[in-house]
Amino acid sequence: MPRCAAAVFGEVMYEIPTTPDSLLDALAEAALVIDLVADRIVAANPRARALLDLEDSTGAPFSPLVGASLPGFIVLVDEIAHRGEAWSRDITLASITGRPLRVELRGRLVANAPSLLALTLLDLAEMERHDRIAQAAELHRSGLLEWRRAQEFFSELERQNQLILNAAGEGIYGVNADGKTTFLNRAAQEMLGWTAEDLLGHDIHSVIHHHHLNGDIYHAHDCPIYQSFRFEEVNRIEDEVFWRKDGKPIRVEYVSTPIYDQNVLAGAVVIFRDITERKESERKLREAMAEVAALRDRLEQENAYLQEAITTERAHHNIIGASSAVRQTVQRIDLVARTDATVFISGETGTGKSLVATAIHKASPRARRPLIHFKCGSVAPEEVEAELWGQVRGAPNGATRDKPGKLELAHSGTLFLDDVEELPFEIQGKLLAALQNSAVTRLGDTREKPLDIRVIASTTLSDKQARRSHRIREDLYLFLNVFPITCQPLRDRQEDIPLLAAHLLKIACRRLNRPEPVLTEGVVQQLQSYDWPGNVRELHNVMERAAIVSQDRKLVVELGGVGPLAETGRSFRTEAQMQDLVRVNLIAALRETRGRIAGPSGAAALLGVKPTTLYSRIGSLNIVEADWT
């Protein structure tokens, strides 16, 4: 034992009490008892022996184990002696084999044996290792918690994504880079009839996309969805088919978009929509349109045929008709127009006499001069003279101003004496004189004016009636009847009806600003089988009404007045249509009376209203003479 240790431990030998090893052995820490005086280890439990590399528990000197830390150990022993117990981590021990040991020494003097010191040794290196393990275990535990939280977060995210995908109205499915289905939303399952179990993990192309609609095989390498995840393309397809589980195709439009996992192409997502219904509606619409187009073509061809016929037939003078009567009339117009011969036109009312007179004038060398149309029955008998000869202010008829008469106005032009039989008899004689003398003197004047007039006269009387009724003076009749032309009533020239109907419909539509309905053969037959009177004006009225009531270019003809509404497809007429009908009806009455309103044969009497009412209606409906002539 070195001296210093001896000084500490002393030279006195003590009786060493027997330490029950079992007690020491029971301790969890390394423990030993040393004799300070003898500088010997008197007992050591297995942990201490292992730590200090002691083979035996007793007898080994202790001071070599303290080595250079002896001063520290002495301080510790002093403190133990003073306080009864003390501890230190500043003393470095070494094992018997020289292994340095960082320990915590805790010491207590053994009761009744002051040289015996009980020491426990805490291996600090071992303790730190335990701490590290404990810390690692702690870290591990908290890492696990973190991981669990992250897992919950992601599964919630996944759940929400699933909800969104399932709520989408479009079918959505994903494929990986091998073309295997990775997910499938609810809409996709409903549209395809395939469940997620059927498709997940399977090659979806071979299940739902294997054939084209025409039965041709659809190779995967041609499929735009494959191209999306092979060549990183977004592909939009408007019309393909996916095959349902029940074997039926559904027409789809879809978009396939490549998807990436950490920048690596991982597959594609396909969003598709079932367009079967839309395609079916489109197909039906196309068929309907084709049918309508075919129908329209047919009607237009019919119409074109009729129009063509009209253009050919109306080559002359706006006089429409293909009948031999009309052709003959036109021929006679051509014959006489370029001469100055007096023309006498006869025919029932509304058979086209005025039309013929106009045609003759327009085709004559006088065409650039006026055609003076005098309706002989439109003026009161006492006013006829002034109307024809004119007057000067202060004339016996009480004229307040100078006014030229129709004869004077027709100078170098044509005078059309319409319904000449309506002229008062004595006027007829005076007129004949004026025409024969080719001179006119106004009422109240003395100056005679020369007349250069081409005369055309018309009558509703037949030749026989004209001769027998004595409504036209014979000398006048002979004077006028140089070149007779007879206009046939419509009932005697049924074959003119289609052309006339088309012509009058066109005019009515233009005037009423209505789209021109198509005149079909059916309507033409309907018109031809109607029992027409002679007057073309009735056909005129029918076509004008047709222009009003026809819808969508479908011609609806009401024969014999206002006909049934059923043909219009409606049970009522609109206010505007009613207004138009009132207007057309009024014009028809005016046409019938040739503009006369009052009196027993006036339009007011025909319509059963007061003349004053009719005047105000004519004003409010903006009806002018051109409407009924």
Ligand SMILES: Nc1ncnc2c1ncn2[C@@H]1O[C@H](COP(=O)(O)OP(=O)(O)OP(=O)(O)O)[C@@H](O)[C@H]1O
């Ligand atoms: N062949 C025809 N072609 C075209 N329109 C015709 C034909 N015949 C008659 N019309 C039409 O019928 C209507 C009556 O014709 P117009 O006034 O010439 O007959 P009118 O015999 O002079 O009648 P009124 O004796 O009552 O004076 C007019 O709108 C006219 O355009």
